[in-house]
Amino acid sequence: MQKIKVLVVEDSYVFRELLVQNLNKDPAIQVVATAGDPYEARDAIVTYKPDVMTLDIELPRMSGIEFLRKLMPQYPMPVIVISALSDKVFDALGAGAVDFVAKPVVSDKQQIEEFVSKELPDKIKIAVKAHVSRVKHKNVVPRQPVQNNATKKNLIIAIGASTGGTEAIAAVLQEFGTDIPGVVVVQHMPAGFTEMFAGRLNDKCNVKVKEAKTGDVVLPGQVLIAPGGDAHMEIVRVNDTYQVICKRGAKVNGHCPSVDVLFQSVAKVARENAIGIILTGMGGDGAKGLLEMKNAGAKTIGQDESTCVVYGMPKVAYQLGAVEYQEQLPNIARRTYQILRNM
Incomplete structure (x- = not known):
């Protein structure tokens, strides 16, 4: 079985390594590269051609949302956003991300374990099947009022x-x-x-x-x-x-x-x-x-x-x-x- 190639984009070294170590434990997933900011991520995409990218919203040099807006027209790919509780996640979804996961509380060991061993891997396996180059269809017949x-x-x-x-x-x-x-x-x-x-x-x-x-x-x-x-x-x-x-x-x-x-x-x-x-x-x-x-x-x-x-x-x-x-x-x-x- 061919493994899903994943690029992890996360500015925190500790959290990034946590993701890498645990994602690589899943027999269906291989982290092929990591990046600490969007510029490193862009180079990694060109070099490693990942199947799925996990992306933190808050990144140095360029926000994850801005990066998505620049990335998707040129390199459409399934992206899973990892986000703290913030409505910015909906901007990311609007910019082309397939899905998101809530960033776990670092002090909560049970939450961390659930996140790295099940939640994120499951999202990756779903994302790789996603259609990211959807054709925009126009509404061919305008709606009419329902009246009463x-x-x-x-x-x-x-x-x-x-x-x-x-x-x-x-x-x-x-x-x-x-x-x-x-x-x-x-x-x-x-x-x-x-x-x-x-x-x-x-x-x-x-x-x-x-x-x-x-x-x-x-x-x-x-x-x-x-x-x-x-x-x-x-x-x-x-x-x-x-x-x-x-x-x-x-x-x-x-x-x-x-x-x-x-x-x-x-x-x-x-x-x-x-x-x-x-x-x-x-x-x-x-x-x-x-x-x-x-x-x-x-x-x-x-x-x-x-x-x-x-x-x-x-x-x-x-x-x-x-x-x-x-x-x-x-x-x-x-x-x-x-x-x-x-x-």
């Missing part, structure tokens, strides 16, 4: 995504107007980052976006993002409204929050009054839940392979027969509005 249907309290839209999902979710939500039914979203993301993600989306979108908390009512023109961490998000029916509950639980399909958990609750509670959307991501989380939604009468949409960073979750859902409409990313909002006009 979308504001019915019994309609709901549920969205799930993983790798590449931050940009995909933003692309969909930015096309939604305030006439859209309430939206609930699970994006695989560490604790702390989901609140920042929601805040950035709220600034970019016409709809209101916030991190969800138990008791939040699902309202038209509002998006609730499941909080990252150790809680799953579900919807429940309270009188004539939907509300979310966020409760602690074990990982499902390796994730918490899990898309399946959300979709299964929507299938049970909203049934035919829902639309399920599954976007880019590795693995199969959400596929079974989307099938349950479809079987309960909901309409379902899956992102197509050509516009996915990783065609994993939508592929599994499609193969299960859970996807009614397969769409390129820029057309998902249009399709959603088209469905809503007939609901």
